[in-house]
Amino acid sequence: MNQSPILDVQNLTVHYGGAPAPSVQDVSFQLGRERLGIVGESGSGKSTVGRALMRLLPSARVTADRMQFEDVDLLGASERKMLAVRGARMSMILQDPKFSLNPIRRCGDQVAEAYRTHVRASKAEARAKAIAMLDAVQIREPERVYDLYPHEVSGGMGQRIMIAMMLLTSPDLVIADEPTSALDVTVRLQVLKILDDLVREQGIGLIMISHDLNLVRNFCDRVLIMYAGRVVEALNAADLDKAQHPYTRGLLAAQPRIGGSRQPLPVLARDPSWTQPQGAAL
Amino acid sequence: MKPVVIQDMTIRFGGTTVLNDVSLSVASGECFGLVGESGSGKSTILRCASMLYKGWTGDVLIGGQSVRSMDPMERCRVLQMVFQDPYGSLHPRHSVRTVLAEPLRIHGIGEQEARMRQALIDVGLPVEFLDRYPHQLSGGQRQRVAIARALILEPDVLFLDEPTSALDVSVQAEILNLLQRLRDEKGFTYLMVSHDLAVIDHMCDRFAVMKTGDIVEVLPRDAILDGTAKAPYAQELIGASLTYEQAAM
Numbered sequence: 305m306n307q308s309p310i311l312d313v314q315n316l317t318v319h320y321g322g323a324p325a326p327s328v329q330d331v332s333f334q335l336g337r338e339r340l341g342i343v344g345e346s347g348s349g350k351s352t353v354g355r356a357l358m359r360l361l362p363s364a365r366v367t368a369d370r371m372q373f374e375d376v377d378l379l380g381a382s383e384r385k386m387l388a389v390r391g392a393r394m395s396m397i398l399q400d401p402k403f404s405l406n407p408i409r410r411c412g413d414q415v416a417e418a419y420r421t422h423v424r425a426s427k428a429e430a431r432a433k434a435i436a437m438l439d440a441v442q443i444r445e446p447e448r449v450y451d452l453y454p455h456e457v458s459g460g461m462g463q464r465i466m467i468a469m470m471l472l473t474s475p476d477l478v479i480a481d482e483p484t485s486a487l488d489v490t491v492r493l494q495v496l497k498i499l500d501d502l503v504r505e506q507g508i509g510l511i512m513i514s515h516d517l518n519l520v521r522n523f524c525d526r527v528l529i530m531y532a533g534r535v536v537e538a539l540n541a542a543d544l545d546k547a548q549h550p551y552t553r554g555l556l557a558a559q560p561r562i563g564g565s566r567q568p569l570p571v572l573a574r575d576p577s578w579t580q581p582q583g584a585a586l
Numbered sequence: 587m588k589p590v591v592i593q594d595m596t597i598r599f600g601g602t603t604v605l606n607d608v609s610l611s612v613a614s615g616e617c618f619g620l621v622g623e624s625g626s627g628k629s630t631i632l633r634c635a636s637m638l639y640k641g642w643t644g645d646v647l648i649g650g651q652s653v654r655s656m657d658p659m660e661r662c663r664v665l666q667m668v669f670q671d672p673y674g675s676l677h678p679r680h681s682v683r684t685v686l687a688e689p690l691r692i693h694g695i696g697e698q699e700a701r702m703r704q705a706l707i708d709v710g711l712p713v714e715f716l717d718r719y720p721h722q723l724s725g726g727q728r729q730r731v732a733i734a735r736a737l738i739l740e741p742d743v744l745f746l747d748e749p750t751s752a753l754d755v756s757v758q759a760e761i762l763n764l765l766q767r768l769r770d771e772k773g774f775t776y777l778m779v780s781h782d783l784a785v786i787d788h789m790c791d792r793f794a795v796m797k798t799g800d801i802v803e804v805l806p807r808d809a810i811l812d813g814t815a816k817a818p819y820a821q822e823l824i825g826a827s828l829t830y831e832q833a834a835m
């Protein structure tokens with residue numbers, strides 16, 4: 305871990321309005337210039353953590369002892385301040401680019417416009433920058449792709465465009481929420497490689513939210529495992545197979561593997577004690 | 587137990603050929619996988635073979651009989667389909683009882699209560715679940731109900747279209763175990779679509795790799811690890827899956 309982390313979160317708790325209990329409880333972690341995976345089953349609170357960091361939960365009660373992004377106190381910052389931070393210094397990339405791109409505008413124009421929202425530039429400069437970014441995410445013929453509409457690009461291409469858009473402003477923190485879950489495995493690897501290279505080259509702190517243990521094992525440095533709103537275990541990704549918590553071990557065992565025994569898969573036996581606080585030291 | 591033979595299946599939508607002379611045969615009691623790019627035509631094969639789509643050429647024989655020559659009632663008793671999305675495939679206002687009773691009623695089958703109970707027991711759900719509605723069920727429980735509905739007419743063949751893709755790995759394990767057990771107990775023939783080669787490896791004896799409407803290669807399970815795939819796309823898919831999983835390389 306670096307001397308001064310990019311992000312320092314202590315006891316983040318999120319309670320949606322009308323929900324009987326908090327959806328995220330006492331989540332603590334620090335993030336340096338590294339790739340941190342957050343993994344767990346659907347409903348465990350992964351996306352809620354990401355949205356809380358981006359301050360995208362207006363109707364939820366968000367509390368924390370500390371939620372500091374560089375010099376920005378994410379708990380206390382005004383919405384005006386957040387508008388300058390969000391999409392510029394911290395960015396989020398979501399599972400399905402179809403929902404993030406405007407269907408009736410050309411992909412390239414959307415990238416160029418995103419640039420002009422944050423950086424003073426002429427239209428021609430923004431266009432040149434957009435084409436350079438499409439090139440940086442290894443889109444062949446970026447000039448041609450610039451003019452395509454979102455429905456004319458494949459899922460993998462759409463996700464590259466989203467990555468290009470996100471990296472325009474050289475953010476320090478990127479939160480990727482299931483960025484490749486909708487992609488074929490061959491395309492998934494290419495997109496992950498591009499994201500990975502850019503994150504490393506630019507020294508970005510990456511939070512990779514995923515339900516997929518294989519993904520966080522191979523593309524993250526550290527992993528938080530979430531269950532029912534809490535972090536039950538934190539591990540170096542390389543040590544995932546040495547996980548101690550029965551939930552983590554249960555998830556790993558339930559995963560079919562190529563060349564596996566074909567015996568019935570071990571089924572997760574849930575224990576009520578997993579939802580109790582236990583102060584995982586991070 | 588019945589084999590499935592697909593002969594020269596071709597279908598076009600608009601001007602696009604979505605399946606191009608697809609042929610394959612599945613032995614009785616076999617679990618045969620379909621993998622490949624999204625949009626390559628995997629679901630379309632199942633939809634044509636079950637006559638959900640009509641405008642295709644070629645033929646599908648189940649136990650030697652053409653699906654085209656079966657009347658719809660007969661077809662339902664021979665083959666059933668399970669879809670990916672357990673949220674979309676059950677009517678939100680129909681109780682489990684209604685879901686399971688309907689096929690029995692249509693087919694004029696007696697002992698409805700006993701059969702419905704047995705179907706729930708077969709898929710590992712408590713019989714009290716007959717009076718539940720979809721919103722009262724988890725994703726895995728819904729998929730069990732969808733499987734119970736497929737079982738209740740005692741078909742020979744199940745078409746499984748990404749039956750666990752929308753489920754968490756812990757729930758996927760339960761459903762895969764259930765499907766394996768049912769095949770052992772009832773001798774079903776499965777034709778199963780998945781995008782996950784580890785699931786195919788776990789479940790299937792053989793599988794076909796598809797790309798843009800063509801089967802590029804049919805492979806035995808062992809080909810995933812022994813490197814005998816010849817088609818470039820099959821090699822690419824297997825290579826990417828192994829890298830992704832970091833299996834023995």
Ligand SMILES: Nc1ncnc2c1ncn2[C@@H]1O[C@H](COP(=O)(O)OP(=O)(O)O)[C@@H](O)[C@H]1O
Pocket residue numbers: 320321323327344345346347348349350351352353
């Ligand atoms: N807007 C909302 N209002 C109320 N509850 C919500 C809302 N969004 C998510 N939740 C609940 O919060 C929990 C965590 O959800 P989420 O963070 O989306 O989980 P994950 O990303 O791990 O699948 C779930 O129980 C979910 O139902």
Ligand SMILES: Nc1ncnc2c1ncn2[C@@H]1O[C@H](COP(=O)(O)OP(=O)(O)O)[C@@H](O)[C@H]1O
Pocket residue numbers: 599604622623624625626627628629630631
């Ligand atoms: N009813 C339909 N009308 C038009 N095009 C269709 C229809 N069904 C499928 N297609 C097209 O056929 C191709 C194959 O689709 P599908 O069989 O669903 O692929 P897969 O299941 O392999 O992802 C896709 O390009 C899809 O858009």
Ligand SMILES: [Mg+2]
Pocket residue numbers: 350351352481
């Ligand atoms: Mg989520």
Ligand SMILES: [Mg+2]
Pocket residue numbers: 628629630
């Ligand atoms: Mg499909």
